[in-house]
Amino acid sequence: MNHSTMMEVLTEIQKITQSSNPYKTAITAGLSGSIKVGSGLRSLYWRIYLGLLSVPRSKPRDSSEILEQWEDEIHTLRKQFTLGGSAKSAPPDAVKNSDQTLPSTPPAAPPKKKSRFGGSDSDDDDQAAVSSSGDGQAHLTVLKDNPLSSDKESSYAKAFQRKKLEEIIDKDLGRLWSDDPFFESDLVHDTLRAILLEFCDEDRADQQDGHIPGYRQGMHEVLSLIMFVVNRDADLIHSLKPKLDDLSEDQEGDWSILQALFSPAAVAQDTYMIFSRLMSLGNGIGLVSWYHGGPTGSPSASSPVSPQGSSQTNIVVDVANDVQIVLLKAADESLWKTMNKVHDIQATSYLLRWLRLLFLREFPFHQVMQLWDAVFAEYSWRVSEEDESSTYTLADSIVPYISLSMLLFISEDLQNSNHDYSFAMRRLMRYPPVEDVRPIIRKAIERRHRGSRLALIAGLLVSGPASVASATLSPSGAANADPLPQEVTLTPCGALLPPPSSTVPGVSMGTVSTRPPPPLSAAFGTAVTPTAVPSRNATFTPETTASLRDKQIRQGMALASIVRRMETRWFPPSEQTADEKAAAEEDYLVAIAELKRVRDVLLGSLAE
Numbered sequence: 001m002n003h004s005t006m007m008e009v010l011t012e013i014q015k016i017t018q019s020s021n022p023y024k025t026a027i028t029a030g031l032s033g034s035i036k037v038g039s040g041l042r043s044l045y046w047r048i049y050l051g052l053l054s055v056p057r058s059k060p061r062d063s064s065e066i067l068e069q070w071e072d073e074i075h076t077l078r079k080q081f082t083l084g085g086s087a088k089s090a091p092p093d094a095v096k097n098s099d100q101t102l103p104s105t106p107p108a109a110p111p112k113k114k115s116r117f118g119g120s121d122s123d124d125d126d127q128a129a130v131s132s133s134g135d136g137q138a139h140l141t142v143l144k145d146n147p148l149s150s151d152k153e154s155s156y157a158k159a160f161q162r163k164k165l166e167e168i169i170d171k172d173l174g175r176l177w178s179d180d181p182f183f184e185s186d187l188v189h190d191t192l193r194a195i196l197l198e199f200c201d202e203d204r205a206d207q208q209d210g211h212i213p214g215y216r217q218g219m220h221e222v223l224s225l226i227m228f229v230v231n232r233d234a235d236l237i238h239s240l241k242p243k244l245d246d247l248s249e250d251q252e253g254d255w256s257i258l259q260a261l262f263s264p265a266a267v268a269q270d271t272y273m274i275f276s277r278l279m280s281l282g283n284g285i286g287l288v289s290w291y292h293g294g295p296t297g298s299p300s301a302s303s304p305v306s307p308q309g310s311s312q313t314n315i316v317v318d319v320a321n322d323v324q325i326v327l328l329k330a331a332d333e334s335l336w337k338t339m340n341k342v343h344d345i346q347a348t349s350y351l352l353r354w355l356r357l358l359f360l361r362e363f364p365f366h367q368v369m370q371l372w373d374a375v376f377a378e379y380s381w382r383v384s385e386e387d388e389s390s391t392y393t394l395a396d397s398i399v400p401y402i403s404l405s406m407l408l409f410i411s412e413d414l415q416n417s418n419h420d421y422s423f424a425m426r427r428l429m430r431y432p433p434v435e436d437v438r439p440i441i442r443k444a445i446e447r448r449h450r451g452s453r454l455a456l457i458a459g460l461l462v463s464g465p466a467s468v469a470s471a472t473l474s475p476s477g478a479a480n481a482d483p484l485p486q487e488v489t490l491t492p493c494g495a496l497l498p499p500p501s502s503t504v505p506g507v508s509m510g511t512v513s514t515r516p517p518p519p520l521s522a523a524f525g526t527a528v529t530p531t532a533v534p535s536r537n538a539t540f541t542p543e544t545t546a547s548l549r550d551k552q553i554r555q556g557m558a559l560a561s562i563v564r565r566m567e568t569r570w571f572p573p574s575e576q577t578a579d580e581k582a583a584a585e586e587d588y589l590v591a592i593a594e595l596k597r598v599r600d601v602l603l604g605s606l607a608e
Contacts, residue, residue, distance in 0.1 A: 006240045017063035023055040030377030031458035033370045033438040040236035043229050049376035050277035067257040078269040083194045172220045195272045216291040217579035218356050227271045237262040290316040290356050319395045320351035327404045335411045343421045346593040350428040362431040374441045401444035421597050555598050565591040
């Protein structure tokens with residue numbers, strides 16, 4: 001790192017601290033997608049958006065006023081979010097090795113209590129406890145807290161459940177972005193595991209604040225991006241630490257506070273606090289409800305997404321169906337017919353992943369960060385400025401509209417007569433690369449908030465009546481935002497999207513190819529040339545008979561695959577985990593959609 005980079009960081013932070021309205025400036029940066037990749041400040045913006053750091057609405061006396069306030073607030077928060085520091089256990093010891101950048105002490109299993117089936121010492125303890133209580137309650141406690149007890153509240157049962165949860169989490173972490181060196185570190189895995197165990201603890205003291213305990217597959221991926229951002233920011237600020245010679249006295253003071261805000265020794269706590277606010281219902285965005293279920297809230301009257309009446313377990317399913325049925329029909333009826341009538345695609349087969357992971361697998365990390373900037377900034381504005389702290393829900397946010405914009409972006413591919421159901425599903429499950437996600441963000445904000453103050457802050461040029469049906473993804477100007485390329489072409493290319501990597505931030509994606517997608521056979525090894533469907537009065541020659549026989553064989557193989565997946569749900573293993581059940585349920589929905597297609601192909605109403 002050189003001195004100019006350090007000055008860039010100071011200049012970037014001064015855009016907030018020396019602004020006439022620091023809060024509005026921070027919100028604009030997130031909604032317009034203008035937070036620079038590699039600036040070292042993205043995790044700071046996220047903490048502002050999620051209400052962890054307070055920002056004034058008027059110009060402060062100087063930069064140090066806000067920075068000193070943030071320093072006090074962050075120290076208080078880190079005490080609250082120390083891993084293992086809940087009401088039931090003491091905080092872990094400080095990390096002895098100050099060179100480690102991801103300190104974490106996984107919470108220890110509950111201490112085993114003495115059993116009355118051990119030796120004479122235990123028996124003596126039991127007798128003493130009974131005699132001191134006078135009513136036999138101590139005797140019942142001993143029976144409850146022993147390895148043979150079936151009581152789920154015993155310390156032994158909880159230790160066993162915790163061990164089982166650790167094994168599930170470790171299995172998921174072992175598959176986490178396996179091609180990225182950052183996520184291969186044992187220290188990173190230990191920290192991620194500790195945070196997930198702490199957040200998913202059923203005995204957390206903040207249950208009354210909307211916390212829903214329990215781990216679900218996918219949470220580890222959401223947490224991984226947060227840790228990636230927090231660690232990268234801390235690493236940048238820390239790497240500039242010895243290069244302070246040319247700074248003025250005021251700049252030195254500001255930089256020392258920044259080092260405290262981005263301490264490498266506090267990466268675990270900073271990651272945990274952001275993750276907790278993103279997931280929690282009571283004082284956060286409430287993403288956890290899309291994993292477990294929860295209250296849906298009251299959508300805005302301007303939003304066609306209407307999840308009222310949803311059960312506690314299918315909120316995200318209702319949102320997915322609303323995106324593909326309600327929103328899509330209003331925006332592009334032709335595409336709606338293709339997806340719901342022609343291909344009969346189940347919304348849950350792809351949108352559950354889009355929504356639960358907040359598009360984490362659909363784009364590279366640096367573009368997902370921009371999407372999250374907008375989602376977090378919208379939440380902050382609506383809760384702080386529009387007094388929606390009790391009514392805000394993800395179902396009524398820009399997240400469903402981002403999904404809608406993504407569908408409209410690949411509309412041409414999905415409606416191409418040469419592309420069948422299989423191609424459409426692969427396109428949805430492997431979203432094509434885009435050169436810039438900011439047009440997608442801006443169209444989502446415009447559709448959800450057109451005519452509101454939030455749209456104006458985002459820099460959208462609002463004119464004419466509001467219309468959800470607008471589907472053009474041409475870039476629009478944004479105040480204080482990096483200018484979008486005026487000649488940008490947002491035609492998806494046929495290449496498959498590689499897994500996100502820590503090496504991509506700051507590196508240009510290059511110009512997206514405008515060539516048509518390659519044949520499906522080239523990309524997936526599957527022929528997609530539609531076969532002619534014979535009429536009822538057709539004369540069957542040996543060639544057509546052979547062709548039909550081949551088709552029946554192919555569809556029979558497809559049916560065999562479908563049956564296998566359905567059997568996983570019909571006849572689940574005796575010890576199937578909750579995550580495995582959820583995966584089987586999602587696979588079952590996809591199998592049903594594929595079964596309908598096999599039926600149509602065999603009946604001759606759909607080309608193979």
